[in-house]
Amino acid sequence: xxxxxxxxxxxxxxxxxxxxxxxxxxxxxxxxxxxxxxxxxxxxxxxxxxxxxxxxxxxxxxxxxxxxxxxxxxxxxxxxxxxxxxxxxxxxxxxxxxxxxxxxxxxxxxxxxxxxxxxxxxxxxxxxxxxxxxxxxxxxxxxxxxxxxxxxxxxxxxxxxxxxxxxxxxxxxxxxxxxxxxxxxxxxxxxxxxxxxxxxxxxxxxxxxxxxxxxxxxxxxxxxxxxxxxxxxxxxxxxxxxxxxxxxxxxxxxxxxxxxxxxxxxxxxxxxxxxxxxxxxxxxxxxxxxxxxxxxxxxxxxx
Amino acid sequence: xxxxxxxxxxxxxxxxxxxxxxxxxxxxxxxxxxxxxxxxxxxxxxxxxxxxxxxxxxxxxxxxxxxxxxxxxxxxxxxxxxxxxxxxxxxxxxxxxxxxxxxxxxxxxxxxxxxxxxxxxxxxxxxxxxxxxxxxxxxx
Numbered sequence: 148x149x150x151x152x153x154x155x156x157x158x159x160x161x162x163x164x165x166x167x168x169x170x171x172x173x174x175x176x177x178x179x180x181x182x183x184x185x186x187x188x189x190x191x192x193x194x195x196x197x198x199x200x201x202x203x204x205x206x207x208x209x210x211x212x213x214x215x216x217x218x219x220x221x222x223x224x225x226x227x228x229x230x231x232x233x234x235x236x237x238x239x240x241x242x243x244x245x246x247x248x249x250x251x252x253x254x255x256x257x258x259x260x261x262x263x264x265x266x267x268x269x270x271x272x273x274x275x276x277x278x279x280x281x282x283x284x285x286x287x288x289x290x291x292x293x294x295x296x297x298x299x300x301x302x303x304x305x306x307x308x309x310x311x312x313x314x315x316x317x318x319x320x321x322x323x324x325x326x327x328x329x330x331x332x333x334x335x336x337x338x339x340x341x342x343x344x345x346x347x348x349x350x351x352x353x354x355x356x357x358x359x360x361x362x363x364x365x366x367x368x369x370x371x372x373x374x375x376x377x378x379x380x381x382x383x384x385x386x387x388x389x390x391x392x393x394x395x396x397x398x399x400x401x402x403x404x405x406x407x408x409x410x411x412x413x414x415x416x417x418x419x420x421x422x423x424x425x426x427x428x429x430x431x432x433x434x435x436x437x438x439x440x441x442x443x444x445x446x447x448x449x450x
Numbered sequence: 451x452x453x454x455x456x457x458x459x460x461x462x463x464x465x466x467x468x469x470x471x472x473x474x475x476x477x478x479x480x481x482x483x484x485x486x487x488x489x490x491x492x493x494x495x496x497x498x499x500x501x502x503x504x505x506x507x508x509x510x511x512x513x514x515x516x517x518x519x520x521x522x523x524x525x526x527x528x529x530x531x532x533x534x535x536x537x538x539x540x541x542x543x544x545x546x547x548x549x550x551x552x553x554x555x556x557x558x559x560x561x562x563x564x565x566x567x568x569x570x571x572x573x574x575x576x577x578x579x580x581x582x583x584x585x586x587x588x589x590x
Contacts, residue, residue: 193463197529200520204494296463367522370495371481379496380518387463 152433155426159419166415172236173408180328180401186293187325187394194391197384205341207367213377215307215385218340219316224262225255226284226306226315228338228389230322230396231272233289237404240323240331241271244396247333248272248321249279264315268302268393293397299389306389307382310339322392323399329406331399336392338385453524454488458504460512460528467533468504468512475526476503477519478578486521493521497530499574501582511536513582515575534579541583548576 210216229248231241252263264284267273273286285305290298309315318339324332369376458472476485478500486493497517504510517530551573558569 189465190463192466193461193529196459196461196527197518200494200518200527200529203520203522367492367494370479370484370493375480376494376496376518380494383518390463 152426152429155422155429159422159426162415162418162422166412166419169408169411169415173405173412176401176405176408180398180405183293183394183398183401184325184328187391187398190387190391190394194387197387201341201380201384204367208373210340212373213381214311215339215381216341216377218342219313222258222260222316224264224315224317225260226264226266226309226318227252227255228266228268228302228306228318228320228392229272229276230289230320230392231267231269231275232396232400233270233291234404235271236407237400238407238410240400240403241269241275244321244323244333245272245275247335248276251319251321251335252281260317266302266306269396289393293393296386296390299386299393303382303386303389306339307385315339320389320392322396325395325398325402328402331403336388338388341381341384456486456488456490456524456526458526458528460502460514460530460533462517462530462533467530468510468535470504470506470510472504472506472526474505476501476505477528478502478514479519486526488524490521490524492523493519495519497528499571499578501578501585502528502533511582511585513539513575513579515578516571532575534582536582536585539579539583541580544576544580544583548573548580551576 205216210218227248229244231244235241255263263282265276265281266285266287267276267283268287269289273283276283285302287302306315306318310318317337319335319337321333321335324334326332455471455473456475457470458475459469460467474485474487476483477495478498480496480498483500484495495518497514497519499515500513502512502514504512513534513536514528514530515532517528517533520527520529551569555566555569555573558566
């Protein structure tokens with residue numbers, strides 16, 4: 148019996164150690180999350196305003212003014228950008244994003260888009276896609292610390308180039324939208340062509356929707372001219388949208404990890420409590436038995 | 451709809467820098483400086499590095515680098531890459547930054563691998579900041 152209490156004690160200690168680790172990871176994630184959430188909330192205004200402005204414009208002007216606005220006649224090749232995390236231990240964060248991406252890929256396939264090129268940002272997403280034998284065309288390194296729009300500059304340049312040269316006929320992005328530390332939702336958003344669909348814009352989660360400034364009757368004038376303005380504006384918009392998606396995913400990852408670690412710490416607590424109970428019972432049982440043996444032995448001698 | 455005020459808003463990727471009602475707004479654009487008054491026609495233009503002035507009861511000066519401006523229905527929305535209120539700019543630091551940018555640019559002339567246009571854009575931005583910072587001093 149002494150052996151079994153020893154084993155239980157060892158196990159309690161080992162769970163205690165795991166708890167220390169998960170607790171520490173929770174604290175680290177909480178700190179990172181706070182930063183990431185601040186970043187995402189502050190840049191939302193910009194990306195939302197930019198998106199609204201363009202959507203406003205798109206309704207007023209002819210799509211022929213800029214190639215990035217023009218949908219291709221037939222969509223043959225689609226590019227799907229998947230933003231995931233570099234590390235695991237964050238609950239369902241990575242697997243949900245990947246599942247959403249694969250679901251979207253199936254949808255595209257049903258629509259007859261056979262050729263799909265994947266662009267991944269984040270190690271975990273890349274690994275899952277490799278396992279499911281997807282055609283990964285580009286693998287970007289997701290920076291652990293997001294410094295600024297410069298982090299997505301190459302990606303956005305390549306996507307715009309790819310769209311203009313006809314390498315892709317459509318570009319979409321799969322990211323995880325940050326709603327609250329408790330709720331993150333994987334989302335798909337079409338980046339190119341910039342169509343008029345009044346879809347959910349990035350970072351515009353339920354409840355934060357604002358009424359669009361209506362400029363129905365107005366004809367816009369462009370200075371110096373429409374081409375120049377769009378040439379400036381549209382690539383910048385793509386950059387900002389990609390950047391926002393990256394920030395949203397980052398905030399989601401840290402909150403998902405924090406929650407996962409919090410749950411792990413709590414489970415460890417529960418397990419320790421349970422095991423302590425078992426340990427005490429075993430200890431008591433062995434003491435009772437020892438006493439019974441002693442008194443039994445004594446009775447035998449006295450008899 | 452005809453009113454006598456504009457609603458002005460300037461946002462950068464970091465935050466909403468300033469939001470208020472205004473009687474007139476002067477903006478540096480690619481084709482020169484323009485002043486927007488109430489009931490301006492809908493307009494979209496490219497913002498250049500320079501000095502932005504919002505006049506309500508008192509003028510507010512800001513330094514902006516590149517970006518975009520949209521005017522519609524008496525709403526002015528400015529999407530700037532960076533924007534700073536005059537009060538936020540330290541003139542000494544601005545001067546120093548301007549000098550550094552200039553130096554970098556002269557050094558870059560000899561090298562080809564440096565992105566020259568990025569540096570000249572930086573110089574322009576610093577110049578605009580300096581200008582706005584000086585403006586603050588004269589007013590005091």
